[in-house]
Amino acid sequence: MVLAAQVRADDVAWAAGGPASVESAPDGAMDPIAALIEQRLALRSAAADETTALLYLGRGYRPLWGDPERASALLSAIEQAATHGLDPQDFRPQRLRMLRAVPDDPVERVDRELVLTDTLAELVRQLRYGKVDPRTLYREWNYTPVPNPYQLAGELARVLDAADLRAAIEAQAPAVPLYRALRRALATYQSLAALGDWPKVPGGSTLRPGQSSVRVPALRARLQADGEEGLDAADPARFDALLAAAVERFQERHGLEADGIVGAQTLRALNTSPAERARQVRANLERLRWVAADLEGDRLYVDIVGYRADLVLGGRSAWSSKVIVGRPTRKTPSLRDSVVNLVLNPKWVVPPTILREDVIPGVVHNPDYLESHRMHVVDRSGQTIDPASIDWSGARRGGFPYMIVQASGAQGSLGRIKFSLSNRYAIYLHDTNARALFGRAERALSSGCVRVQQPEELAVLLLDDADHWGPAALAAALDSGRTRTLPVGREVRVLLHYSTAALDASGRLLLRNDIYDHDAGILDALAAGPGGGH
Template identity: 35%
Template sequence: MKVYFRQISLILTLIFTWLQPGLEAEASLPTQNLPGEIRSLLESDPSVLDTDFQQNSLFSRSYLLTFYSDRAFAPAWLTGTKPSCEALELRLLIQQSRFDGLLPEDYHLGQLDLLFEKALANDFISLREQALMEVLLSDAFILLARHLYQGKVHPEHLEGVWDIQHKENEPKVLEKLNLALSHKNVRQQLFSLHPKFGIYHRMRQTIKKYYELEKALTGPVRKIAVPDKPLEPGHRAAQIAELRQRLIFWKDLDHYAPDSGQADVYDSLMVEGVKNFQSRHGLLPDGRLGKATVAALNHAPKDLIEKAAVNMERLRWLPDTTLQEFVLVNIANFSMDFIRQKDTLLHSNAIVGQSYRKTPVFNAEMSYLVFSPTWTVPPTILANDVIPAVRKDISYLRNKNMRLLDFSGNEIDPVTVNWGEMTGRNFPYMIRQSPGPHNSLGLVKFMFPNKYNVYMHDTPSRDLFFRADRALSSGCIRIQKPFELAQLLLADQPLWNDERIRNAMNSGREQTVTLKRKIPVVLIYLTFWTDASGQENIRKDIYSRDAELLKLLQSPLAKEN
């Protein structure tokens, strides 16, 4: 028996001695078979890949096969067994993807960190681990490039309407990847995929600032109690001192020490800070500390990081074409801007759809306007508003200067109709309001034909423009400065001078004017942006759309089939 064990021991010693040179060779030349290992990894069964990648599934397998086959599966990111300078730069950019409102974890950051730590510590790193690091870096670059260019979430996955045309071109991720490696400019190639709008880059700086503010916090942001009644200048309240510090935290108020015994007084300096804060949040800047203002002051940096992230994603959905002249309506800001060569020629307050009659997000081209318009009551308003009103009072139509017409245009006497039986579905007529100062469309409407039957128009209810919350319409956009918009649109038609425009608006006779050039109109929904002066603007999510998009932004990605 002892002889037997000695023989076994001798055999094992001989085998180990025979294998030792090969093991030492592999340790000293670890990249010798790396192309074959990369190829084996990419050609493996998906179930094997899932095990190798430790739940970090590949998202761009077809792109990776193309990229590596074109280079005979040679490594792109490694210098020997260590990550190259370009690899280190890409990992930093992955970490910084949070400044784009994205999740670094989506781009294999956790597993890359482990592999980098092992490689940089001069620990033995196997061929399989080298191949994993290599392929994960390329996959991360491709995925991040696609997200920076097109967004992580597709708008069609959202409940609300987003009907703005998408980017026409693909991000050309393999071209960008090859350029990044050959020219050693990973940052430049990825940043070239950012939206071309200055607002995006400003928001990126803002979100950085919010991360710094979050880092500076020593604990969670405490909710300040909302006062029972709005606090006016000169009032005393227990929460004044804390509200003052919150204004200083958000940079709406310079740091100062109130007079002795006045820490709980809402003083004049604080009032100015509150007004500035209210303006940034789209609130009426009246200096009163009411429910909405205190609720906004209770935001934590994390809340605004998430709000910025959602809106940066919306910017990534927009076409990458630069418009020289266009009308921009920000639904959440209740505003309309006429922009030419990046200059805002006209800013107007606007009224948009109520929460149950939301103004859709889309783009179209304005081609004509109508002075002294008539208004044919649309089906929804007819069923929900006008028919019930006429049932209660038959004089409603006369008082509103409305006429009942058949579909041949013949006028019908309202008293001949059995209104008790009328509904929106069986109503055999149309109701049209005549031109005039009380017409629901006001004195002019601006037409950009679209499937939603949404357009811009004047309104006789001018007082509504002074409200902070202007989600009041049935879907169309009412604007505060219709005359000024008409001036800009008709500036290339000399016969349409100011006097003629005013006369046409007040003629009481409908007149259509075709524009010489079609003007793009973009209806957008942004609840956060940073303006040209670097000031952050935060708006109420009037249609409750931010939470849905945020959830999708923070959800795990589905791997490529």
């Protein structure tokens, strides 16, 4: 238990704003309340969270909750937790309502003291870092973790030192525009959900402007329920121009291609109820609490659900591009990384999953598969192997001792530039030979890596060497066909992030389809009891 290590008191003196000192009675002994607090904390399990213990150690075990109004401020902040998508019941507000007065009995006073501090510590942690530990949901997760108990104790001390406790608690939540927009949306959708569901549009074939269908009146009613006006028509079954324009506006609000056509993705968004939207907002509030600390400073941000990448330098977008991400069966993971180098005219060593699930079955069904894909087989020493000598039918069962390599060049799967990352999952950014796919609205099409539409501009920015690697020099190196590995001159964090909520260029909230069905796992974890795995 940390309290046994009193020699570390100086390490947490910051929590008191100065050297740790224990409040003393007139005869020089420790104040009885402080002594009892120390005793109670010493008896806690070694597995207990150390934040509260470290806070009191840094403050000489002096009590912190002598003013009943501070307990009232904490209770008020807990009630407000619902507006952040958190559950106030996690903090047992009924118990706190019974603790507002300061009892005369020392044991009861200390019990009250520690309950209030523990509750505040949990509330601050949930608001600042989220309730759920994302590592329990995603094995690849490596964003900045929750700080250690010493740092958490320091943060808690600053909250307690604030003149307005409730405002200080509220200030722990992410101070970013998306978070504020999500809180407003949560209130809106919860109010709408209280009124019931909106009309559903029956399933069926794609609805296109100009058509007539028995499903069109339901579409019209659904959009009217969403606030669209002027949609009444002499022929309610006809998909007229006014209705098409309303569909386009709906699609824009939900991050869909604004083509006025009601296909599967648009139908899914239309039939998402207000209650479901409120749950989606809650999932995104939690998700944003996980990553808010990393969304500052220079960064290369890949918005997986939005199919876009942005390089942010000095607080401004220096580059933006469409991207293609992993399909639902081969999801692009959410992770924090960095570009270690650029490879011009890269060769492609086929990763194990693609080898096992795509290439080997492809060769079994088509002996010309390797040649048509400009691939060859090599052993571990790099020697070329005749593919005819391999038992391809048994390769998936007995293991495959070789590597499949695709030749470099614009026709290769990696295109002409690869942005190598440092993760161990073989995930990176690269050019592509299938550039027509960028014309699609939904671009979850890859095997997990991120394909970039405008890699040359990004390469120049990351090389950050105008004397040697301007656009013309880069183009010449690419045209040479030679494979070269170049170190980056500009180091920025790479954030591959999954979010079903975003802000558009005008600051309007977009609630998007959950292409990987990740929201449900977050909501299940939020519904669990306090702790969430942290």
